[in-house]
Amino acid sequence: MFKVLVSDPISDLGIQKLMDAEDVSVEKKTGLTEDELVQIIGEYDGLLVRSQTRVTEKIMEAGKGLKVIGRAGVGVDNIDLEAATKRGIIVINAPDGNTITTCEHTFAMMMALARHIPQAYAKTIHGTWDRKSFLGVELRNKTLGVLGMGRIGSEVAKRAKAFGMNVLAFDPFLTEERAEKLEVKLASVDEIIRQADFMTVHTPLTPETRHMIARPQFEVMKKGMRIINCARGGIIDELALVEAIDEGIVAGAAFDVFEHEPPASDHPFLTHPKVIVTPHLGASTVEAQENVAIDVSEQVLHILRDEPFVNAVNMPPVSSSVMSKLQPYFGLGEKLGSFAAQITADAVSEILIDYAGDLYDVDTQPLTRYILKGILQRHLGSDVNIVNSMHLAKARDLNFVVTKTPKTKGFTNRITVTLKTQSGKNRLVAGTLLPGYGERIVQLDEFPVDAAPEGHQILISHNDKPGIIGRVGTLLGKNDVNIASMQVGRKIIGGEAIMILTVDKAVPKEVLIDLTGLEELNTASEIVL
Numbered sequence: 001m002f003k004v005l006v007s008d009p010i011s012d013l014g015i016q017k018l019m020d021a022e023d024v025s026v027e028k029k030t031g032l033t034e035d036e037l038v039q040i041i042g043e044y045d046g047l048l049v050r051s052q053t054r055v056t057e058k059i060m061e062a063g064k065g066l067k068v069i070g071r072a073g074v075g076v077d078n079i080d081l082e083a084a085t086k087r088g089i090i091v092i093n094a095p096d097g098n099t100i101t102t103c104e105h106t107f108a109m110m111m112a113l114a115r116h117i118p119q120a121y122a123k124t125i126h127g128t129w130d131r132k133s134f135l136g137v138e139l140r141n142k143t144l145g146v147l148g149m150g151r152i153g154s155e156v157a158k159r160a161k162a163f164g165m166n167v168l169a170f171d172p173f174l175t176e177e178r179a180e181k182l183e184v185k186l187a188s189v190d191e192i193i194r195q196a197d198f199m200t201v202h203t204p205l206t207p208e209t210r211h212m213i214a215r216p217q218f219e220v221m222k223k224g225m226r227i228i229n230c231a232r233g234g235i236i237d238e239l240a241l242v243e244a245i246d247e248g249i250v251a252g253a254a255f256d257v258f259e260h261e262p263p264a265s266d267h268p269f270l271t272h273p274k275v276i277v278t279p280h281l282g283a284s285t286v287e288a289q290e291n292v293a294i295d296v297s298e299q300v301l302h303i304l305r306d307e308p309f310v311n312a313v314n315m316p317p318v319s320s321s322v323m324s325k326l327q328p329y330f331g332l333g334e335k336l337g338s339f340a341a342q343i344t345a346d347a348v349s350e351i352l353i354d355y356a357g358d359l360y361d362v363d364t365q366p367l368t369r370y371i372l373k374g375i376l377q378r379h380l381g382s383d384v385n386i387v388n389s390m391h392l393a394k395a396r397d398l399n400f401v402v403t404k405t406p407k408t409k410g411f412t413n414r415i416t417v418t419l420k421t422q423s424g425k426n427r428l429v430a431g432t433l434l435p436g437y438g439e440r441i442v443q444l445d446e447f448p449v450d451a452a453p454e455g456h457q458i459l460i461s462h463n464d465k466p467g468i469i470g471r472v473g474t475l476l477g478k479n480d481v482n483i484a485s486m487q488v489g490r491k492i493i494g495g496e497a498i499m500i501l502t503v504d505k506a507v508p509k510e511v512l513i514d515l516t517g518l519e520e521l522n523t524a525s526e527i528v529l
C-alpha cells in the first residue's frame with residue numbers, strides 16, 4: 001500500500017481518484033512546520049503540495065521512502081529540485097490547470113486598478129459616499145505590455161485584445177511569427193517600459209527575471225503606468241516600485257505575489273493607497289483547484305505504480321543501455337546548449353544540432369534533450385528538464401533539427417549547436433569529448449578554439465592586433481579577476497578574433513563594461529556554465 005501525504009489545502013474532488021485507488025492511502029495534514037514534516041515524512045511514498053509547504057532538503061532527507069512530490073500548480077520554487085533530483089525523487093507539477101484562472105485574476109487586478117475598486121469599496125462600506133476621489137481610466141485604446149508570453153501571458157494578451165487594448169509583448173522565445181499568430185507586437189523590455197500604459201509580468205522567478213523591473217527601469221518608464229504582478233514576487237523590485245509611485249512615475253500597482261509571503265505587517269504595499277493586493281489568489285478558483293489536483297493525482301498514481309508519466313520537472317527517464325553510450329556526453333551537450341543560449345541575444349527561431357563521428361549511429365534523442373535543456377533553461381528557469389525540454393520547445397513553436405555526420409575532421413566525436421535567430425545573426429558552438437582530457441569547445445561561430453566549458457568565462461570579440469591580450473590581462477588583474485586559462489581564435493592575421501577566458505569567479509558587470517572600453521575590443525560578455 002502506497003501512502004500519500006497532502007500537506008496543503010488541495011481540492012477533495014480533484015484528488016478523488018487518488019483516494020479511491022485501492023493501492024493508495026491518502027492522509028491530509030495541512031499547516032505543518034518543517035520540523036513536524038521531518039518527523040512524519042518517513043512514512044510516505046508521495047507528497048502533494050501547493051505553494052505553502054516548503055519542501056526542503058531536510059524534509060527530503062527524512063523522506064527515505066519518498067518517490068514523488070506532486071505540485072498542484074505551476075511554480076515549483078517552493079521545492080528544492082536539486083535535492084529531489086539528487087535523491088531520485090520525481091517532482092511533477094500541473095502546468096496547464098490554472099492558466100485561465102490566473103489570467104482572469106490578472107484581469108480582475110487590472111480592472112480593479114483602473115477603477116480603484118478596493119479603495120472605493122472600503123470608503124463606501126465605512127459610510128463615505130465619495131464620487132470624486134476615484135476617477136478611473138479605460139482599458140480601451142491603452143497599451144498593455146506583457147513580459148513573459150508563456151501559457152498565462154498569452155491568454156492575458158488574447159483577452160486584452162478583446163478589451164480593445166494594444167499589446168506589446170516580450171519573451172525571449174517569442175518570434176515574429178508567433179507574435180503575429182497571437183496578434184501582439186513584439187517589443188523589447190525597454191520599449192514596453194517607455195510605451196505601455198499597463199504592464200503585467202508572467203515569467204518565472206529566475207536569476208535573470210529577479211528585479212527585472214527596478215530603479216533603472218522606473219527612471220525611464222512612461223509616466224502614469226499601472227503595474228500588475230500575478231506571477232512571482234521579486235520580478236519587480238517592491239521598494240523601488242513604492243518609490244516610483246511616490247514620485248508620480250507609476251500611477252498604481254496590483255500585486256498577488258510578494259518577495260516574502262506573507263509580507264511583513266509593515267510592508268509598504270499594505271498601507272499604500274495606490275497599491276492593491278491579494279494573498280496569492282491567482283490560482284484559487286474551484287475549477288483550477290480541481291484541474292490541478294486531478295492532473296497531479298493522475299501523475300502521482302502513475303509514478304507510484306511505475307507507469308509512464310508526464311510533466312516531471314526533474315527526472316530523466318533514460319534506459320541503461322542508451323545511458324552507458326551517451327552519458328559521457330550529457331554534460332557537454334547541456335553546456336553547449338547553455339553556452340549557445342547565453343551568447344545569443346535575439347529571439348531564437350530554430351535550433352540546429354549536428355552529431356558527428358562516434359555519435360553518428362547512436363540514438364541521440366536523450367542527448368538532444370540535454371542540449372535543449374541547456375538552451376531553454378536560461379529563460380524558462382528550473383522547470384526545464386530532460387523530460388520536458390522537447391515538449392517545451394515544441395510548445396513554443398521552437399523548431400529543432402537534428403542531423404548526423406559520419407566523420408568529423410580532427411576529432412572522433414563532435415556536437416555542433418547552431419541557434420538561428422530572427423535577425424539572421426546565427427550563433428554556433430561546437431564541442432567534443434577528448435578521451436583523457438574531457439570536454440572541449442572547439443569552435444565558436446567561424447572561429448576554431450580549444451576551451452574547457454566550465455565555470456565563469458568571458459567571451460571577447462576583438463580585432464587581432466598586438467597588445468590586446470596584455471590590456472585584457474592587466475584590466476582583469478586590476479579588478480582582482482584571476483584568469484585560469486585563455487584561448488584566442490582568429491580566421492586571418494589582423495582580422496576579427498575572439499578570446500575565451502576562464503576566470504575563477506563571477507565577473508562584475510562594471511568590469512565587462514570597462515573591457516569594452518579597451519582599444520580594439522568590440523564586445524565582452526560573461527558565460528556561466
Ligand SMILES: NC(=O)C1=CN([C@@H]2O[C@H](COP(=O)(O)OP(=O)(O)OC[C@H]3O[C@@H](n4cnc5c(N)ncnc54)[C@H](O)[C@@H]3O)[C@@H](O)[C@H]2O)C=CC1
Pocket residue numbers: 073074075076095098099102147148149150151152153170171172173202203204205206208209212230231232256257280281282283284378379380
Ligand atoms: N499567482 C498565482 O497564483 C500563480 C502564479 N503563477 C506564476 O505565473 C508565472 C507564469 O506561469 P505560466 O505562464 O504557466 O509559465 P510559462 O512557463 O508557460 O511561461 C513563462 C514565460 O516566461 C518567459 N520568460 C522567461 N524569462 C523571461 C524574461 N527574462 N523576460 C520575458 N519573458 C521571460 C518564458 O520564456 C515563458 O514563455 C510563473 O511564475 C508561475 O509560477 C502561475 C499560476 C498561478
Ligand SMILES: O=C(O)C(=O)COP(=O)(O)O
Pocket residue numbers: 050051052072073074075076098280281282283284
Ligand atoms: O501554480 C502556481 O505557480 C501558483 O503560484 C499557485 O499557487 P497555489 O497553488 O495557489 O499556492
